Amino acid sequence: MTATALTRRHLIGTALAAPLVLGRPAAAAAGARVAVVGAGFAGASCARALRRIAPEIAVTLIEPEAQIVTCPFSNLVIAGMAEIGSVSHGLDGLRAAGIEVIADRAIGADAGKGKLTLAGGGEVGFDRLVVAPGIDLRFDAIAGYDAAAAEIMPHAWKAGAQTLLLRARLEAMADGGTVAIVVPANPYRCPPGPYERASLIAHYLKTNKPRSKLLVIDGKDTFSKQGLFLDGWAELYGPLVEWIPVSQAGSLLAVDPAKGEIVTEFSRFVVDVANIIPPQRAGALAQTLGLAGEGGWCSVDPVSFESLLVPGVHVLGDAIIAGAMPKSGFAASSQGKACAHALAAVLGGEAPQAPSFINTCYSLVGPEYGISVADVFRVGGSGKIEAVEGAGGTSPRDAGADVRRDEARYAHGWYASITTDIWG
Amino acid sequence: MTAGKRGALLGLVLTSLALPAGAEGARGDMLAGSCAACHGPEGQSPGAIPAIAGIAAEDMARLLSEYRSGALEGTVMNRIARGFTDDEIAAIAAYFAALR
Ligand SMILES: Cc1cc2nc3c(=O)[nH]c(=O)nc-3n(C[C@H](O)[C@H](O)[C@H](O)COP(=O)(O)OP(=O)(O)OC[C@H]3O[C@@H](n4cnc5c(N)ncnc54)[C@H](O)[C@@H]3O)c2cc1C
Numbered sequence: 361m362t363a364t365a366l367t368r369r370h371l372i373g374t375a376l377a378a379p380l381v382l383g384r385p386a387a388a389a390a391g392a393r394v395a396v397v398g399a400g401f402a403g404a405s406c407a408r409a410l411r412r413i414a415p416e417i418a419v420t421l422i423e424p425e426a427q428i429v430t431c432p433f434s435n436l437v438i439a440g441m442a443e444i445g446s447v448s449h450g451l452d453g454l455r456a457a458g459i460e461v462i463a464d465r466a467i468g469a470d471a472g473k474g475k476l477t478l479a480g481g482g483e484v485g486f487d488r489l490v491v492a493p494g495i496d497l498r499f500d501a502i503a504g505y506d507a508a509a510a511e512i513m514p515h516a517w518k519a520g521a522q523t524l525l526l527r528a529r530l531e532a533m534a535d536g537g538t539v540a541i542v543v544p545a546n547p548y549r550c551p552p553g554p555y556e557r558a559s560l561i562a563h564y565l566k567t568n569k570p571r572s573k574l575l576v577i578d579g580k581d582t583f584s585k586q587g588l589f590l591d592g593w594a595e596l597y598g599p600l601v602e603w604i605p606v607s608q609a610g611s612l613l614a615v616d617p618a619k620g621e622i623v624t625e626f627s628r629f630v631v632d633v634a635n636i637i638p639p640q641r642a643g644a645l646a647q648t649l650g651l652a653g654e655g656g657w658c659s660v661d662p663v664s665f666e667s668l669l670v671p672g673v674h675v676l677g678d679a680i681i682a683g684a685m686p687k688s689g690f691a692a693s694s695q696g697k698a699c700a701h702a703l704a705a706v707l708g709g710e711a712p713q714a715p716s717f718i719n720t721c722y723s724l725v726g727p728e729y730g731i732s733v734a735d736v737f738r739v740g741g742s743g744k745i746e747a748v749e750g751a752g753g754t755s756p757r758d759a760g761a762d763v764r765r766d767e768a769r770y771a772h773g774w775y776a777s778i779t780t781d782i783w784g
Numbered sequence: 785m786t787a788g789k790r791g792a793l794l795g796l797v798l799t800s801l802a803l804p805a806g807a808e809g810a811r812g813d814m815l816a817g818s819c820a821a822c823h824g825p826e827g828q829s830p831g832a833i834p835a836i837a838g839i840a841a842e843d844m845a846r847l848l849s850e851y852r853s854g855a856l857e858g859t860v861m862n863r864i865a866r867g868f869t870d871d872e873i874a875a876i877a878a879y880f881a882a883l884r
Contacts, residue, residue: 413813497875604869688819697817701810713811716872718818718864736867751867755859766859769832770822776831782827 389708390416395486396477397466397645399423399451401430401689402490402677402781405696406703411458414704420484421454424465428783431550432689433775434519438527439560441727447519449783466491469649470604471672483729488703490665491651492696493643494518497548498656501639503614512617513634516557517549518520529633530561535569537632540622542612549582549659549678549687552733554637556723559589560710561725562597574601575629577622579612581605584686585723585733585754592725612636614655642679649673657681662739663712664702665695674699683745685737690774691719693782694737714739722771730767731755812879815872822860826883839873841881850871 369489399421403745404497405536407421427448435701436442462484468488476484497515499506516526539561543554558576574597583589593601610625617638621627622636641647641656651658651667658675659668662683665674676699677692685691694717702712715753717737724730733754740746755767815882819836823829827837834842848858850856868876 365840409817413810463869536814597846692819693821694818698814701814701817704810713807713814716815717820719820720822720860720864734863748867751862751865763859770859773829774822777829777833778821780830781820782824784831 373552375651378584383439387540389414389704392487393416393474393485394488394490394703394707395484396421396490396492396675397423397476398494398643398690399425399428399454399461399496399783400492400493400677401782402494402692402696403490404428404454405686405693406490406492406676406700407459408457408657409697409700410703413700414708415458417707418460419458420460420462420486422462422464422466422478422484423451424463424479426450426463429519429523430659430702430760430779431517431519431553432778434516434523435553435557435560436528436640436724437523438516439564440531441563444575444742451783453784460677466645467648469673471649471670474524474672479627486587487707488672488674490674490676491646491649491679491700492692493645493679495642495678496644496647497638498639498641502612502636504617505615505638508718511613513615513636515637516635517553517640521599522556526633526635528543529594530564533569533572533632536571537569537574538575539565539630539633539635539676540575540577540629541635542622542637543576543583545579545582545606545611546688547681548637548640551686551688552589552721552722552723554578555583555585555589556561556725557635558601558603559592559596559725562593562601566597566600570600572600576603576630577609577612577624577629578599578605580604581607584721585731588731588754589723589725591757592729592731595725596729603656619729640678642675643723646675646679651675662743662745663698663715664706665699674703683737684735684747685717685719685745686721688719690721690778691717693720695780717745720774722767722774724768724771725764726768728768729761729764730769731764732767732771733766795831808875808878809882812875812878812882816876816879827880832862836880838884839880840884841877845851845873848876 397404407419430447433447464480465477467479514522514526517521610629614623642652658680661699663738667673676695678687698715705712720734722732735747735752789884822833823836848865851861
């Protein structure tokens with residue numbers, strides 16, 4: 361690879377400074393190479409933190425997309441409250457941080473030989489590999505719902521073209537139409553995400569098409585921040601939103617995009633706009649590399665995030681089951697940073713320190729109505745990631761309009777901060 | 785190496801020098817890492833959440849202890865501060881103070 365010579369020179373420049381940085385045994389890690397797959401919340405956070413903590417380690421990041429379009433805040437785009445450009449982030453900030461970014465897709469790896477294979481034919485050598493591919497949507501789980509059906513009944517659970525498609529379908533719908541959001545059973549990306557989406561679509565309908573109806577057809581009987589969402593919907597949208605738990609309609613069986621039909625165990629709905637959020641699994645590369653276990657998700661050591669199935673390969677973000685941590689962008693970023701600390705220690709010949717994580721998921725119930733769930737996490741006595749007892753929790757249910765307005769502002773503040781921290 | 789890259793490296797080395805040295809520095813960086821998601825890189829918030837860059841160690845320790853005890857009330861900081869011990873708060877405070 362032509363980049364090797366450049367990388368070596370990087371190393372000389374940075375290795376000199378390294379002993380001053382954190383008093384780590386930089387000499388041991390000098391010349392070490394880490395390859396990171398995926399420049400989303402987890403991978404980009406890990407790559408960036410590793411450059412900061414251990415500049416003597418060369419970091420290569422592989423990502424096929426020139427711009428990361430984030431799922432967080434994509435619900436605002438769907439509701440017409442923001443443009444897609446405001447949730448799109450280029451990768452130049454990562455390059456400026458000293459990361460070598462390769463625009464390609466990883467298709468295979470030999471962990472023993474330390475080689476990653478790219479779709480374009482190239483190879484990347486590594487001492488440690490980090491895989492952060494996000495999720496894949498399971499197009500084999502619902503009868504009638506495949507990639508072609510998603511062009512008519514969008515999932516919009518990966519942001520970009522699908523986000524704009526759902527937006528366009530809502531705009532094209534006449535006043536008085538019916539919209540349905542179909543929500544899967546756990547686990548899936550962003551537990552409160554479907555309900556924030558329901559909230560903001562309800563806001564759009566109430567403002568622009570007030571005779572319309574929104575059905576939330578759920579694969580569960582309980583959900584994240586449930587009391588807060590139900591209170592907010594009653595207050596802001598009244599009967600426009602109807603939540604249908606699985607005990608009422610049963611699980612989703614099939615869809616027919618041509619007829620706008622959604623069939624569950626006990627019901628059949630015909631709607632004008634359907635947003636089907638299908639079941640998910642770890643991104644395809646995790647399956648190819650043998651990192652995923654039963655159920656399609658990856659299991660890792662909670663301190664180093666090293667795969668329990670393939671030594672030398674670390675897995676992060678939505679692709680893993682991370683104990684009590686949810687599949688969120690915040691959690692993915694927090695894991696990426698902890699993994700960077702572990703990699704710096706291990707490559708420097710030291711034992712990794714105990715990690716510490718935070719997650720907060722803000723949701724907008726309306727443009728000026730924010731709620732949140734927050735937790736601090738440690739590796740507990742069980743050897744799993746656990747929420748620290750006595751800390752964390754949701755926004756109070758009896759808070760006034762001023763608190764909801766503050767939390768809506770802070771939700772925007774969070775988005776500005778985390779995206780600057782990762783891609784800025 | 786392009787001039788841009790060299791500039792970036794230089795910048796990186798300079799900011800790195802400001803980090804506290806030793807294992808304590810790494811621990812502070814670990815504990816404070818997730819604060820950046822809300823307060824921005826190195827506490828320099830670009831948006832609506834208050835910046836916390838440049839807060840002196842004793843002030844930071846006092847603020848976090850007061851959020852933890854409830855003496856100070858916020859929308860979210862009480863829920864977060866309750867997850868940290870005195871010793872961890874001291875490490876976080878030292879970390880941010882050293883970034884000044
Ligand atoms: C509607 C919605 C709202 C949400 N809101 C929030 C929120 O408010 N707060 C929050 O914290 N989280 C939120 N989330 C969750 C958040 O989007 C995910 O948890 C987060 O994206 C997970 O990060 P990740 O790095 O694991 O995966 P991703 O961010 O998906 O990144 C994976 C990256 O890997 C790349 N990739 C995949 N395969 C390969 C390969 N073979 N080679 C190279 N690159 C590859 C992909 O192109 C992608 O860029 C929301 C999600 C949705 C759907």
